[in-house]
Amino acid sequence: MFAFTDEHQALREVVRALFSDTDDPATGWRRLLGEIGADEIILGSTESDDTGSPIDLAILAEEAGAALFGGPLIPTVLAGQFAAALGDADLISALRDGTQTVAATLGDDSPVWHGPGAHLLLVRRGGWVALFDATDPDVVLTPVDGLDPSRPLARHTVGAATPIARSEGESTGAEHIVSLALSAELLGVAQHALDGTVQYVAQRVQFGRTIGSFQAVKHRLVDLLAKVELTRSAVYGAAWQLTSDPGAISTEVDLAVAAALSRDTALAVTKAAIQLHGGIAITYEHWAHRYFRRAHAVTALTGTAGRYRRRLADLVDLRDGAHV
Incomplete structure (x- = not known):
């Protein structure tokens, strides 16, 4: 039977306090990953199997929604799953302290979530998934207006850019x-x-x-x-x-x-x-x-x-x- 533990409650309280204390999404994102160590919840651990559970992630996402947090939570979760599927944790090592960010599409017709200013771009399209260097000149992210200004969106083109990594089939x-x-x-x-x-x-x-x-x-x-x-x-x-x-x-x-x-x-x-x-x-x-x-x-x-x-x-x- 499922029940929230003291650790779950402590996580909720710490995350809620951080979100209430931070107005800037970029600063909040760095604090979330660096100070709290939420990188293991979002991206998994690089040292052991003792990673955050889906329950931990649900608590984090719930509190992010309550705060209308503007950090790149969903794209980073996707990047973590992509790296795990390939068995290559080094692909996302630069994301762990929050100083670099990833943008992502959620499907074939999806805009890019958290595109502006991203360092990496994860594209999911037609049964394949690829990770690109968003600073590559061939990768173009064009901001677009969305209904929710707290979550920036963009359109993308990758031109002749070579992906950092690619996999066939959705995870x-x-x-x-x-x-x-x-x-x-x-x-x-x-x-x-x-x-x-x-x-x-x-x-x-x-x-x-x-x-x-x-x-x-x-x-x-x-x-x-x-x-x-x-x-x-x-x-x-x-x-x-x-x-x-x-x-x-x-x-x-x-x-x-x-x-x-x-x-x-x-x-x-x-x-x-x-x-x-x-x-x-x-x-x-x-x-x-x-x-x-x-x-x-x-x-x-x-x-x-x-x-x-x-x-x-x-x-x-x-x-x-x-x-x-």
Whole structure:
């Protein structure tokens, strides 16, 4: 049975404190990898098998989502999985102290995540994965505007650049761990939006009463809380499965459930946060608006809840022996 340990709680507290104490993503990223040692959680250990578990990564990603952290977490996770699949830890050694960063595409039609200023570029396309030197003159990263300004995006061309390393075929392990990290990030977005909204309605007064005392508001917040808690169970259930039995089809089922629920929940909670704050939350500067953007951006770039429900249906048929 899964339960959070004292070490898990300590990790959460340290990471949360770091994110709350750092406004600059580049500085926060270097501190995260250098001071806390999160490089072993994200990239794996170079000295032993004692690396961070998927549960550790889920905690880190959840807190990153809650803080709207702008560091290159997802591309770095992908780079770590790529190096592990090739058995060549030296490929990513320059990333471990946070002074160099990697950008990555998440699929054939994906923009580059965290492209501007990256030193390495990981491209996933048409069944192959390749790592390029992003400072090569033939590698061009062109920044593009995205819905979420806290996560910079770019378009890329590699021209005649020779990859540093290349592999044929996608890594199932990479897909699974990134799916978990994104679901955990959206859980963090939803939890923070819910917490901020509960705090606001307990203070906002209308008709001589706090709006949180109105029955309609109470009922809506309870429904949102139920969504968040169900998503939390799904995300950490998937993390536990990925830790204990990564190759099982039941693990893929749990990951699909977590992906679908996290997208539904993040969109529902951030939408409600804006509505329950009133007109002020529609403004670009308000925190609720920025969390709304993060939830929608991740969903638009990585797939809707409907996509993962279709994936779940296929997996259940496969698990139960049906032809799909």
